[in-house]
Amino acid sequence: MKRFLTVGTTVLVLAGVSNVVPVNAEERHPTVAEQSLRALAARHGLAIGTAVDVDVLRDASDPQYRALAASQFSSVTAENAMKWESLEPTRGTYNWGPADELIDFARKNKQQVRGHVLVWQNQLPTWLTQGVGDGTISKAQLRDILRDHITAVVKHFKGKISQWDVVNEAASDPWDTPSSIHLKGFWAQHLGPGYLADAFRWARAADPNALLFYNDYNIEAFGDRGASDKTWYVYNMVRQLRASGVPIDGVGSQGHLGTQYGNFDAFQALEVLDAFSDLGLATAFTEVDARSQMTDGVRAGDSNEINPRLQASASNYSVLLQACLANRHCLSYTVWGFTDRHSWVPGWFTDPPEGLATLYDESYRPKRAYNTVKADLAFSGPPNVLPRIPQKPRR
Ligand code: G3I
Numbered sequence: 001m002k003r004f005l006t007v008g009t010t011v012l013v014l015a016g017v018s019n020v021v022p023v024n025a026e027e028r029h030p031t032v033a034e035q036s037l038r039a040l041a042a043r044h045g046l047a048i049g050t051a052v053d054v055d056v057l058r059d060a061s062d063p064q065y066r067a068l069a070a071s072q073f074s075s076v077t078a079e080n081a082m083k084w085e086s087l088e089p090t091r092g093t094y095n096w097g098p099a100d101e102l103i104d105f106a107r108k109n110k111q112q113v114r115g116h117v118l119v120w121q122n123q124l125p126t127w128l129t130q131g132v133g134d135g136t137i138s139k140a141q142l143r144d145i146l147r148d149h150i151t152a153v154v155k156h157f158k159g160k161i162s163q164w165d166v167v168n169e170a171a172s173d174p175w176d177t178p179s180s181i182h183l184k185g186f187w188a189q190h191l192g193p194g195y196l197a198d199a200f201r202w203a204r205a206a207d208p209n210a211l212l213f214y215n216d217y218n219i220e221a222f223g224d225r226g227a228s229d230k231t232w233y234v235y236n237m238v239r240q241l242r243a244s245g246v247p248i249d250g251v252g253s254q255g256h257l258g259t260q261y262g263n264f265d266a267f268q269a270l271e272v273l274d275a276f277s278d279l280g281l282a283t284a285f286t287e288v289d290a291r292s293q294m295t296d297g298v299r300a301g302d303s304n305e306i307n308p309r310l311q312a313s314a315s316n317y318s319v320l321l322q323a324c325l326a327n328r329h330c331l332s333y334t335v336w337g338f339t340d341r342h343s344w345v346p347g348w349f350t351d352p353p354e355g356l357a358t359l360y361d362e363s364y365r366p367k368r369a370y371n372t373v374k375a376d377l378a379f380s381g382p383p384n385v386l387p388r389i390p391q392k393p394r395r
Contacts, residue, residue, distance in 0.1 A: 032378040037370075038074040040377035041333070044325060045388035047112050047162075048377075049075030049334030051287065054098040056342050057105060064364045068338060070105070075112040075162070075332050077286070078102050079344070082116055083123040087153060091127050091145075096156060103160050114286065114334060115157060115164040115210065118150050119199045121185030122169075132190055142190055147202050154206035163284065163332065165215040165252060166203045167196055171237065173218060174228040181233035196237075197246045204247040204393070211331075211391055214238055215252035215286055220320065221268040222275075235275055242279050247394045250282035255320050256336065257290040258354070259312035269323035277329035282391035285324055287336035290316035290369065291345045291357035298356070309356055314372040317359070321376045328389045339364055 032040070041048040050073045056065050069076065080086055081098040088094055106113045128145065131137035137145065154164065172184040182188075187195045196214075203212050216234055223229035234251070241248050253272070257263060273283045290313040292298070297305035317335075324330035337343045339360040346355045359370040 032374065035374075035378070037072045037374060037377060040374060041074060043387075044377070044380070044385060045390075046325070046330070046377075047075040047332035047334075049073055049077055049112070049114060049332055050338045051077045051079040051116075051334065051336045052102055052105075053079045053337070053342055054081045054102050058101065062341075065339065065342065066105075068360070068364065070109040070111075072338070073111065075114060075334060076102060076106050077114040077116045077334055079116075079337065080123070082153070083120070084128070084149065085123045085125045088149060089125050091125075094152065094156070099157075103157065107160075112162040112332070113157075113160060114284075114332065115154075115161040116286075117165040117168040117215070118153060118203060119146065119166060119170075119187060119195070120168040121187060124186065129186070132186075139190060143195075143198070146187070146191070146195065146199070150199060150202040151206045154203050154210070158207045159209065161207070161210045163211045163213055163250065163252075163282075164203055164207075165286065166199050166212045166248075168215045169217065170196060170214070171216055171230055171233055173230060180227035181230050197241060197244065200241070200246050200248050204395075208395070209393055211249040211282060211393055212247060213250040213252045213282075213284065213286075214241075214248060215254065217254040217256050217287070219251075219253050219272065220255060220257070221264040221272060231272055235272075238276065238281065239279055242281065248281065249391055249394050250284060250331070251276045252284045252286035253320075254336075255285045255288035257288075257316040257320075259290060259292045259309055259316065263312075263316055264319065266319045266322040266326070269319055270326050273323055273327035273330055277327055280394075281329070283324070283327055283330045284332045284334070285320050285330070286332075286334050288317060288320055288334065289336045289343065289345065289357040290314075291349065291354045294346075294353040294355045299353075306356075310368045313356060314367070314369040317369045318372045318376055321373055322380070325376065325380050325385045328386055329391065331388055331391065335359060 037048045052069055056062055078099055103113060132142060170183050172182050183193055200212050219231040219234050222231045225232045238251055276283050292309035295305055321333055324333045337358050340358050341362040343358050345357040360366055
């Protein structure tokens, strides 16, 4: 007892002096800085994900990509490998290899997989677009082709995918003509609006357990709730789908942001997530990145131009993450690539050039955005941030 009191007193004295309770070095709890994003997100029951380029994943000369994809993230999305042109390049012949590699990687690293994407107007195989264009594929055949593709793909990955992006980017943008938001693209044009409900029903029939999402960009905040407000349009669209008994379980907000635009705050983003979850839907951020214009000064390494961009990018990541943490139905927060070394942004936005969109720089050094995401995960908790409420697939 005497010995216990002595030790106890020493501990208390030391703690009082240094404000730290001394512990055995081996038992030391990792500091926040030492913990991975996935460990910190797990406290919230939140999956933190990244899009993965399977070609880079298997590139032995770039091992850091694989190591960080495994250690920092608890969910992965195929950046391209599950798109129609990748999976079914020839009619009826499937190339599962790269997508299966990612599934295997996820299994080994105890990660969830978001399935991306079943129905989208981009990255369709030529046999499909040409066949419809030259009339050798009729409308009735096109509907059968869509059903067969969804069924084959969802069955192949059955039990391995937590969330499917069933329909992607079906809504137009205010800068399209007409500016009032409408269903756009190949599928609406050739099959009419009914393809959305069909797609969700076919996906549900093929895997009753995966959560089925509608996924889109520029739906992070409500505008004036008028005819050109895309967020408002998508909200009403999914409300109607839900009301008609279509098996849609969630809405994915992509979260492709640019620091040059008027951005919004966490409460504006939260308002949208809450509106979706009030319909009984799960929510997720599915493709977050925050790019900046690469001026001559940025490219020359001028810190006066680089620093505010890095700071603004970090703030954009944070706004979406804080909204997600505050909405208990927000199940996952996925970034669209995690390093500027392999980001879709520089290849896509060339005039003017844009970049600096991800969490790590081209040499895999964590940027301010990484540390801000980490801080948000670490320093949030009850009573305002509570663990996620899981979503059951709608039958
Ligand atoms: O298919 C060729 C391939 O054979 C060739 O080796 C390669 C060399 O550059 O080019 C290949 O295709 C590229 C493909 O990515 C695969 O790397 C396309 O040119 C390129 O346009 C394509 O870009 C993808 C883009 O979707 C296409 O729509 C991006 O990587 C991908 O990040 C991006 O992802 C989309 C989401 O799916 C939906 N939301 C928006 C997001 C960003 O655009």
